[in-house]
Amino acid sequence: MFDRNLPFNDLPNLPPPELIIDNEILIKWGLASRNLAELNKNILRMPNPSMLINTIGLREAKTSTAIENIFTTDDELYRAISSQIREDHASSSAKEVLRYREALWGGYQLIKAEDRLTEKVLLQVFQKTKNSTQGFRPPQSLTVIRRGNSELRPGEVIYTPPRGEHIIQDKIHNLLDFLNFDTDIDPLLKMAIAHYQFEAIHPFTDGNGRTGRILNLLYLVNQGLLSQPVLYLSRYILENKADYYLLLAGVTQRAAWKPWLLFMMEAVERTAKQTNQMIDDIMDQKEVTLRFAKSKISWYSNEFNDLLFSQPYVKQERFKEVLKIKSRTTLVKYANELITHGIISSFYDKKEVYYINNDLVRILS
Numbered sequence: 001m002f003d004r005n006l007p008f009n010d011l012p013n014l015p016p017p018e019l020i021i022d023n024e025i026l027i028k029w030g031l032a033s034r035n036l037a038e039l040n041k042n043i044l045r046m047p048n049p050s051m052l053i054n055t056i057g058l059r060e061a062k063t064s065t066a067i068e069n070i071f072t073t074d075d076e077l078y079r080a081i082s083s084q085i086r087e088d089h090a091s092s093s094a095k096e097v098l099r100y101r102e103a104l105w106g107g108y109q110l111i112k113a114e115d116r117l118t119e120k121v122l123l124q125v126f127q128k129t130k131n132s133t134q135g136f137r138p139p140q141s142l143t144v145i146r147r148g149n150s151e152l153r154p155g156e157v158i159y160t161p162p163r164g165e166h167i168i169q170d171k172i173h174n175l176l177d178f179l180n181f182d183t184d185i186d187p188l189l190k191m192a193i194a195h196y197q198f199e200a201i202h203p204f205t206d207g208n209g210r211t212g213r214i215l216n217l218l219y220l221v222n223q224g225l226l227s228q229p230v231l232y233l234s235r236y237i238l239e240n241k242a243d244y245y246l247l248l249a250g251v252t253q254r255a256a257w258k259p260w261l262l263f264m265m266e267a268v269e270r271t272a273k274q275t276n277q278m279i280d281d282i283m284d285q286k287e288v289t290l291r292f293a294k295s296k297i298s299w300y301s302n303e304f305n306d307l308l309f310s311q312p313y314v315k316q317e318r319f320k321e322v323l324k325i326k327s328r329t330t331l332v333k334y335a336n337e338l339i340t341h342g343i344i345s346s347f348y349d350k351k352e353v354y355y356i357n358n359d360l361v362r363i364l365s
């Protein structure tokens with residue numbers, strides 16, 4: 001019998017003994033797969049696909065108090081956001097943004113080198129997410145999951161993960177074997193099953209949610225379902241957090257795999273659709289800007305247009321390089337032409353000048 005106050009050492013190994021993949025699940029799986037495949041094709045149209053994931057913080061930045069921090073390069077943007085938000089006080093989506101990018105790209109490099117999802121990948125993603133050097137939680141740690149999961153006002157215990165010598169190691173090994181070697185289940189469904197399992201094992205004292213959501217993407221990339229980790233699946237999960245919690249609990253308590261799998265397939269389908277829409281909007285805008293700018297500005301080129309649409313903020317230096325301009329006067333003249341026609345605006349940081357593609361910023365945020 002499951003008791004939410006006792007360590008759930010009876011967590012079944014994978015594949016789930018009671019799993020049935022019925023027609024309804026397969027229909028949702030098909031929709032999710034189709035949209036994911038569409039996204040993969042669409043990614044190739046972008047001059048710089050990683051922009052999609054690198055700028056996830058834009059929305060959070062907008063709501064932060066220091067408005068001028070919006071107008072910096074990505075790196076500075078992230079640093080600014082990080083220093084403003086104390087993790088335990090942060091809203092879940094702001095917290096997600098904090099170290100998401102580092103953990104994701106670090107994990108992406110490592111999983112390519114390792115060629116599969118390994119314990120090393122898992123630990124590194126966790127450590128980057130939490131900016132920590134810890135490993136799996138020790139047997140004596142009293143980690144539990146509480147309702148609301150807020151460090152400020154803890155609610156009642158809803159789940160106690162397995163506890164004891166070796167149990168985390170064993171469960172994790174089983175999980176990794178399942179992901180890497182089980183050939184009976186499609187990888188997209190395996191991702192969803194494994195995500196439950198990872199959260200139920202809860203190998204770390206904190207950061208399990210964020211780590212698990214990054215692992216989802218890395219696994220899709222590793223399995224060739226996603227060519228780059230540009231799908232921000234977390235948004236859907238965070239926006240439906242109450243359901244997400246209930247469905248995870250449903251698997252533990254009633255082996256309710258079906259609603260869980262439907263939820264995760266829906267998450268993939270919707271997120272892939274949104275990302276596709278965003279790519280379409282960016283590419284349409286890119287065309288429109290190109291046509292408009294060429295009609296107004298004699299030197300405007302495709303290459304330059306690519307630059308403007310490869311990231312929302314461009315440093316003055318990059319401008320110079322691409323336009324092969326040496327003199328500052330010419331540069332300012334060129335930039336002013338763009339500004340006059342509303343193609344970019346400029347922003348002066350303490351020591352640098354940035355040019356901003358406002359259309360792109362609008363679409364990305």
Ligand SMILES: Nc1ncnc2c1ncn2[C@@H]1O[C@H](COP(=O)(O)OP(=O)(O)OP(=O)(O)O)[C@@H](O)[C@H]1O
Pocket residue numbers: 092095145149158159199200204205206207208209210211212245248249252
């Ligand atoms: N009943 C449950 N069984 C298993 N896992 C659960 C259950 N309820 C929630 N979880 C998982 O636990 C995560 C929270 O754990 P933890 O605090 O370690 O992660 P986090 O990354 O710090 O938090 P968050 O996911 O809220 O950002 C949730 O995101 C969810 O994935």
Ligand SMILES: [Mg+2]
Pocket residue numbers: 206207208
């Ligand atoms: Mg937490």
